[in-house]
Amino acid sequence: MRQPYVTAMLVIGVLFAGALFAASVARQRLPDDHQAYAPQQPIAFSHRLHADELQMNCQYCHSIASESRHAGIPAGDVCIRCHKFVTAPFDEMHAEARRADEEKRQPKPVVSAELKKLYEAMALDAEMKPIAGSEPRAIRWVRVHNLPDFVYFDHRAHVAAGVTCQYCHGPVESMQQMEQFSNLSMGWCVNCHRDAAEHGVQGKPANPSLNCSACHY
């Protein structure tokens, strides 16, 4: 009568192994179109704050978009242009200034936790002076929009044709954390190219290519 026990043990073993396998698979992200992918970034940069509240133009920071294949994540020195002066949220800086005024002293520098990471990366001290012996290093942003290696998308062509950033990237100005809005699949690209061939882009005639080699080479 040992047979049923053995069978049961085996079944349990297989189930257990299956569960382990499922658990390990569940932790992995299987290949898909990555729509709504919104990874944690090394610095909690808010597009909502910059693009919506502060009404900054996209190409103020992503200035490469009109000149290169890539829109480009801005170099650290682009951030520093403003954040040399703005070291913390306005409220905190304002509160400190008022306190200092009341206590009749120089305001202390207020540096927010997130911006501190930027200054560290750029090897700047609290007074925005380069730290001796320390080299600025790149910030390791997590890439959100990622096409397969056999696809070549060019921002220049689309910016020149008058396609708005939001058309593909969605309402970035409302995103606290950047996420992939469109699915970036080939069908999605081709539909837009077909549509633009017929109706143009924002009323302007466009000449989008429907050749395979427009993107694949």
Next chain:
Amino acid sequence: MNPQEQINSKQYWRSAAERNGHVEQPPLPGVTRRDFLEAAGFALSLATLSGCDRAPVQYALPLANQPEGVRPARMRYFASTCGGCAAGCGLLAGVRDGRPLKMEGMPEHPLSRGGLCAVGQAQTLGLYDSHRLKGPLKDGKNTTWKEVDDQVAAELRDLAQAGGAVRVVTSTITSPTLQQAIDRFLKQFADGRHVVFDPVSASAILDSHEQTHGIRVLPRYLLDKAKFIVSLDADFLGAWIAPVEFTAAWKKWRELPRQASRNDHAEGVPTEEHAKPEVDMSYHVQFEPRMTLTGSNADRRIRLRPDEFGLVLSHLLQLVAKHAGKDIAADQLAEPPVAPAELQAIADGLWQHRGKSLVLCGVNDVEVQVLVNHLNHLLDNYGPTLDVQHPSRQRQSDDRAVEQLVTDLKADQVAAILSVGVDLTYNLPPDAALHDAIKRVPLKISLAERHDDFSKRARYVCPDHHPLESWLDAEPVAGLFSIRQPMINPMGNTRSALESFAAWSGNQIQPLDVLRAYWRDNIFPRQQEVTDFTRFWDRAVHDGFVQIATATTTLVFQKDTAKLVSQAAPLDGLFLLLYSKVAIPDSRHAHNPWLQELPDPVTKVTWDNYAAVSPALARKQGLVDNDVVRLSVDEGNAIELPVHVQPGQHDQVVGVALGYGVPGTDRFAAIGPQWIQSRPTVGENSLVGVNAAPLVKLADGSMQYVRSGVRLEKTGRRHTLATTQLHDSIEVPASTRPPGSHGRGVLVQETTLNEYRGNPSAGAPKEHPFADQLWSDDHPYPGHRWGMVIDLNACTGCSACLIACQSENNVPVVGRDEVHRHREMHWIRLDRYYSGSESEPDVIHQPMMCQHCANAPCETVCPVLATVHSNEGLNQQVYNRCVGTRYCANNCPYKVRRFNWFNYAHDDTLENMALNPDVTVRVRGIMEKCSMCVQRIQEGRIESRRLGQSLADGSIQTACQQSCPAGAILFGDLNDPESRVAQAMNDARRFRVLEELNVQPAVAYLRKVRNATKEEQGV
């Protein structure tokens, strides 16, 4: 038979075996059912496993501080000077995201005029070579620069006090600044000397001018001024001195005006109204023992034994002297080895074109070169076609000094030896006494980039930068100063030779400062145009070169009596001829896999050197291709090499290339895919090829590359050369031909100048009218229609385009064994056809790549639509759709599709830096082929849209077109009637390959026109 049909009936063949009808087919692999199932099982499980990859998180790292003008993913071009050899061609180095990626020719450069050879373009791979030395070594161990400098300085101080002899051995140095640094370094010692040693030396030309003009100088050859060229074994289009410069100049008299075909005239416009354009071409005679690239392009090629040059020149000199009214006293000259009437004709031609002719000679024999100088002097060529006022500095080697150095070394007279840019011991005949003597030299320093033969014997190795990492200058011809600027920070802890010599002369100074100081003090004052040095310097760096008038001194021909060579050595034996190949000019390039895998333009052999023998000699000795033979010359140095049967070679000559069997090339043992049946890329000596330097003789003040009395013995072994000669045959084999058909029509077309003068369409085969079109004409080309025209009259077959394509399109290297299996991946195949007799064939070169057919046979058979037509006339290959059925390759009549049998991309992360990010790296199991550089088309189009301009003709250049030294390739929009390519398409010389198939290729060729009579062509 009318003459036109005669030419078309010419039979073309590609190897001696093919001509005689016994082509050895490679045996089919003996795969058993078990093997197959095993492999299939593995493949299935591997495919499953590799499919289970998680999508990785990717990062994007912007620069911390972005320099002005740097835009990510945009290529920037910097003017510089090529460091591949001493020719000093202009370079436009494409740098993207801080990485030098693509080397291109500089169109404004007065020497190279926009071309760049295979070697120059392959530099990028040399830069990203993980085998380069990463820092200074002492006794083979890593050390620091400070330590090296301190110790070397101390040793040198002692040397200077003891009065020891210091020798700096370099290859030709065209950089005036480096020359000054070496001179300053040597000035510290009582007996300091600079020895210039080129492995393939042109010392005899310089020495002969010392005799005839009183100055040791290499004249600048102005081939663009020469209309009658007689070349004696000077491979000036292939590997001699400055091939790109010479090709660009030679091509000037190969250009023919655009002429509409007769058929077009018939359509309304009467012929008389067309002013006939001037049609003129140079005449080029080549005397040579082996088949060189230059000989294959000559109008008349005459086989000559290497010892007969003197005799032929003496006859020519006598004949020309008779014209000049001078009598050159001569004893009875022996009968010339060439028909007297032919010699007379050549002498007459030279005399008629005096001042517009040129006699060139590549033989390293002073006696012969003096005759050449006499001949050029009698023909008034000094001045018009030979510039000695602005001499070339591209070859400066002094064989007498090298011989003296060897003598001094053996006599223990040398206390310190430094080598720069040349491997002293590899390139000299190995000699136990010399090696022992070198062992005894107290101070040995090598500045080699990689471990070479000498650096292994050297106490200190102080690696120099790669040319793309360093500041330097060059003066390739007098008065032309060019700048080499760094494209990337040094990748290792290397140091420029300029800095090393400065350091050892007591100055710690940066190379840029040395360079600027030299230019400020020596070059800037020689011009008046710019008064501010900073402006002068900035302009020079921006343009890459400056031209400065040099003080001209009149050189007088000082020697009026010529010593004629009355007799050739009456030998029946064999001669050995050592030469350098087009792709491997010297041993330093042997580490470059692109160059190793480049099929030789004439023999089409990759990855090896070989003993080239003529078909007659092979028959006489009972040799066939790939038989290993033992070659030995009197004193016992012997090498063993496989045989390659080469049509057109002299029957008493064995040709062997130098620059192979280089220490360190054992690294290529496993370069191809490693699988069950793979065989190593190296030979029995575990190196690539065999070093032929043991057969060079250094005696009587010259490096002798011609040896008489060679013994050739069969060893009985075989070594299969990987040759692409018969790969991808377009010819339909007789067994598979439909009954009654004659196989393919003519693939290449040619005519003669006289025929062409009478009828610009001469040489065309009968037209094939297509009454029935199988395809409906429903594919309009509304916008652009890309097309290409290749002028076979300009194309020399130099294969620069092939490396350009490889660099631009991430074409992988597959290794010797895979090439042997017909699996080379080059998108361009340089087809080389012979015609005529085996002993004296005519040669024609034809670049063959995807023809982008309008009715493409590949497109109709693809089951997954991975290859489709674009509405701009391109045949597109969509890698991500391809499943690898290979139907398309089977159905391609041009056999230009390449299949990825393996994942050729490998894990050498440094080498992968040379990959072009704009082109997909193809994986195993998919098909690829020429895309007409569609990434460049896209870039050009998008950039013009961004700037709101229309696409100008010539603003998009394919990689092959950009670098072609002869400018033989035109690319552009056929829908634009004003474009150069559209006009070339209407030329009378235009033909398409396999036009009778009605596939309507977008690539067309212009017929070759030979400046030769039909008798000479052997029709």
